[in-house]
Amino acid sequence: MDSELRELYQQVILDHNKSPRNFKKLENANFEAEGYNPLCGDRIDIFLVVEDDIIKDISFQGSGCAISKASASLMTHMLKGKSRKEAEELFVKFHDLITGKLGDNPSLDELGKLAVFAGVKEFPARVKCASLAWHTMHSALNKEEKVISTE
Amino acid sequence: MKSGIINKTIYDVDKIRKDFPILESMIHGKPLCYLDNAATTQKPKSVIASDVNYYTHLNSNIHRGVHSLSEAATKAYEDARIRVQKFINASSEKEIIFTRGTTESINLVAQTLGRSILKEGDEIIISTMEHHSNIVPWQLIAAEKKAKIKIIPIIDKGDLILDEYRKLLSPKTKIVSVVYVSNSLGTINDVETIISLAHKQNIPVLLDAAQAVNHLPVDVQKLDCDFLAFSGHKLYGPTGIGVLYGKSHYLESMPPYQGGGDMISKVTFEETTFNSLPYKFEAGTSNIAGTIGLGAAIDYVNTIGINNIAAYEHKLLEYATEELLKINGLRIIGQSDNKCSLISFVLDNIHPHDVGTFLDFEGIAIRTGHHCTQPLMDRFGVPATSRASFGLYNTKYEVDILAAGIKKIIEVFK
Ligand SMILES: Cc1ncc(COP(=O)(O)O)c(C=O)c1O
Secondary structure (H helix, E strand, C coil): CCHHHHHHCCHHHHHHHHCCCCECCCCCCCEEEEEEECCCCEEEEEEEEEECCEEEEEEEEEECCHHHHHHHHHHHHHHCCCEHHHHHHHHHHHHHHHCCCCCCCCCCCCCHHHHHHHHHHHCHHHHHHHHHHHHHHHHHHCCCCCCCCCC | CHHHHHHHHHCCHHHHHHCCHHHHCEECCEECEECECCCCCCCCHHHHHHHHHHHHHHCCCCCCCCCHHHHHHHHHHHHHHHHHHHHCCCCCHHHEEEECCHHHHHHHHHHHHHHHHCCCCCEEEEECCCCHHHCHHHHHHHHHHCCEEEEECECCCCCECHHHHHHHCCCCEEEEEEECECCCCCEECCHHHHHHHHHCCCCCEEEECCCCCCCCCCCHHHHCCCEEEEEHHHCCCCCCCEEEEECHHHHHHCCCCCCCCCCEEEECCCCEEECCCCHHHCCCCCCHHHHHHHHHHHHHHHHHCHHHHHHHHHHHHHHHHHHHHCCCCEEEECCCCCECCEEEEEECCECHHHHHHHHHCCCEECEEECCCCHHHHHHHCCCCEEEEECCCCCCHHHHHHHHHHHHHHHHHCC
16 A cells, blocks of 8 residues: 555554444533534534533544544544543644644654544545544534433 | 457547547556546547637637637637537527536526526426536525425436326426436436426426536437536536527527626617527627637547447446446445446445545546535435546546455455
8 A cells, every 4th residue: 555545544543443432422411513524425423521621421423434433533532531621722733733734743742642643634635534523522512511401 | 359359440449548648647656547527527639729729829809809810719619609509419509508517507597597487386397316506506596486396206226217207297397407417326317208298298398418418419409408508528628618508499588697798789778688699698708718629629529429439438337337346345326227437336334535535546536425416315325425437538447447446445444
């Protein structure tokens, strides 16, 4: 396989595509949003349980390409236990990574496992795929909190 | 193989390929394998040369000057109209209107004929397999006029259910607008039946022929369609130029589309008399170079012969269908017995977007997505498909490259 292509489709991404983590609906979610990419028809739902500003639980559902599915899967994995502020900061950092704004040798410590998406910057058409879950998470957190019925 | 040799003398694809400079490109170090012809076709040297020649030797505005250049440009422009007329066998060149493309042609009819005849409660019939450009223009005018849109359903194989169409036709039906050849499924619709049924009730029929004129001989008089729309860029011609054919009695009765220069015969501040056909519908300076380029494209297609192209592409489609169906986990969406040379497919557990990116690294250009036919994707329960569409220069060897590329992806995603 071509090296650029291998960079994009790293084994971690292929694994998460095949067996996505946190791929379910959270019935007790107090924040959720639907994301849609009209270009390719990808749809994603993000569910969050936020208590005292901390993301206690997060999950997703939907259909999409390997990049978008793996990105959603890894995002949910990374965000569990983080504060809202940390989540938003990570989104900015992640977005800079996939759009090539971090330069050629970025410090990837904070990004952890998300570093596998560094290859996306060579594929401008795929940036939307990698960022869809994050945009949806962002919009969920900035929506009004859902009143969870206790009945 | 004897038959192979005979075919080669009739249809020399290697020679044809030499007419298309872009086919020599390398993509990611691999020779370009261009299988996205339903999106747009590549241009032969003669079409490229036509553009250069126009701007080098003819450039000037048409229908306006008495000077030599303007006369020469006007002649070249009007010659292209006659080429189009002959190509689709219209009875008069007055019935050929130049537009920006299929999309504008359909919008023109919706905004002029649609606006003048539709009333509240009237109905427009389209089909499940329409391109967005044959859905949205009707939605816009239907919303304005409180008219309704009725949809001809399809079977899983990808054919329209004509019995249901029959039931949809009623005194409320004012326009039928259907795609001749589906850009997502490849289905060649039985437009003759669609037209004759509509005509029994004097309902005009528009055919979206964007994917037809480049694959089939099209004769508007034989079809008896009332309108026919197509784009130059899918017929090996330039972008930004298209055609609306309309029967003259309809065109005469329709109000103008846009106002401006060229479409008038007399203007005062109180009143304007509109120009005669076809100029009534060609306001402003048109895409002169593009129109002349379309004429060159038609010349090119004629030298090979549309019947020869159709026969060659049909064989290629049969071969490609056979080869792709051998691949485990590949499903073809659109399996009509009457198809043009394109194949939409989905792979088990692999998204079309990933397919598109992988094939690009093999030098293969295909389209992935909903192909501007989202309602059709919903009908088949898929968000998107991968589509390989063939043109007059594609080869069996390219089909083999495609099949090998797909097998490689399946291996990686295992
Ligand atoms: C069936 C069909 N109709 C309409 C169109 C729109 O053509 P254009 O974008 O050239 O106006 C296309 C091209 O994508 C098509 O395939």
